[in-house]
Amino acid sequence: MSILTNGWAAYDEKAIFKPIKFKRSALKDNEILLKTLYSGICHSDIHQAKNEWGRTVYPIIPGHEIVGEVIEIGKNVKDFKIGDYAGIGCMINSCKTCNACLESKEQFCENGVVWTYNSCNHYDDNEITKGGYSDKIKVREDFAIKIPQNAPLNLIAPLFCAGITTYSPLKFSNIKNNDNVAIAGFGGLGIMGFKYAKAMGANVSIIARNNKKKDIALKLGANEYFDDVKKINKKFDMILITIPAKYDINDYLKILKYGGEIAIVGLPPINEDVSIKVNQLMPMAHKKIYGSLIGGIKETKEMLDFSLKHKIYPEVKLIKANEINQAYDELLNSGSDFRYVIDFNE
Template structure:
């Protein structure tokens, strides 16, 4: 934040920024969420915990819609605690900070991703890998909040949120706040394995699937200087892949095209969340190549042939978002290289339609909720 610059009131609400040693009581926030697997998304009022000295209160401006939000609210992975407010791609302005908060100030534009806490004591947490917390990280929604008794965390389809400063990220000035929101999930999910594999200029990166994750993998890999190949089952996506920056596009259902790609790729980022045969993709990898599985199919995948891995010393790995420090690194990288998500902004009354369109694959490439379209909170909390 530029010193002396007036702080705009977020979302049209008049809020006086302040630093406070203790906030008075819990807060009510307008939200949209599900009350059952069949309810769809409906208007709700959520109670935010009374912030502590190391918390920040954020007036949310935008929240990305992730396909995992659909699975969660519809109970497709497990039956969650209802009512449930989804959303883990949050961008907004800080309105108040606790007395112990020195690294953030009211008016700062910040983000909150897929987790809002962890044990902070295990080996993974101490290494900055909070996403792999050995006791389980605390999800931004649908998780028991250790700082608020038995309450369940509620996500970013909401007018405000209270978060521990350690899990708050700075949104660089160079990033459009709406287009930055999906970076907090889709961006870091694809950035992390590319950094783990030390992708650099001249490396060959393959991307399987061209949806919300895939389009970010293409953009980030290209920004790293890689030669990018998109593998797709749809010839209709050739032009879109090239527009995003892919150097090559391969129709994965064409056996001759796949044979021509043999031993041409160093690392593959697989973003497909439906069961599919990985063996043809392993054949495109060079010696010591790796395939990172990011998509999480609900059903069993076809078996992997061990011989393909053994003959080229290949690695088959998974990857889960990123730690807080790496997520900040990703945001700064994207700002420096003008990388952001391709988005369509929707209002609260369009959320259910957006969910149906996501399921149908009818989005290029991410939806983002404009939270100024939420109704004012009622005097009684639903969650």
């Protein structure tokens, strides 16, 4: 039996959200159905609601930072029972057989990952996926993240995107005690990356473009705070770049140690993209630059455990579902370091 769901959808590029009723296809034997408790608003929701990446199917129901309670389970489900809490992040399906999937790097599935919303679920019902701005959502149990009963449910939804996005590259670069790490850009992602790197034992410095957040950074335990990358006179083992605007990558290569690594998780607009010339790269002493995109399911579970253990949470501002439009306006006009999270308990 199909599942009647109440959500919030944008109907065109103006991205004005209005209530919508729609049906999700019937629960399968390996799926769980969640009652949504909290759903974070991510900046990529805004890009897609406004069709800024050019591939939006309307009406669009975004949301890929979801915390819910299990209210129904398929008959083959093993790891969840009714009443458990579960999280859903950016993806809900993949082929499970390719090299990337076998390593639990489902986000890089060679046969195409299915994103939580605005994506065709070509392994299943071929429907366009609809995300967490809705009161119910279902998922294969192996794409759900079990949440312990005592976790602070109101704080953790953004971990399933902003958290894993910054945790994964720090693990990939094998950050450990006393490594010198720099976080470039100190917005929402930068702050999360800073907290994880510190909890991994690194000496963490912040590179920003002004002094506005110096006091906060030092209070949180930043080793050093730089307001201009060109003035830095030391070298780092790793630099995590979270900057969503244009910058010169050479400024960062210059302050990277021999063999050091730059991970890029910030996405500048297409017309302000960052480039590098081979002639500049060649003399760069085995330095590596790599991009990172969220993280696999196995690593997302690890990230949640790590976050709960070290009490690493984003700054969250809870809103009601009818305040989505207002939240979008505020994010677009002022930007912010906290995450808006829709509270469906209301």
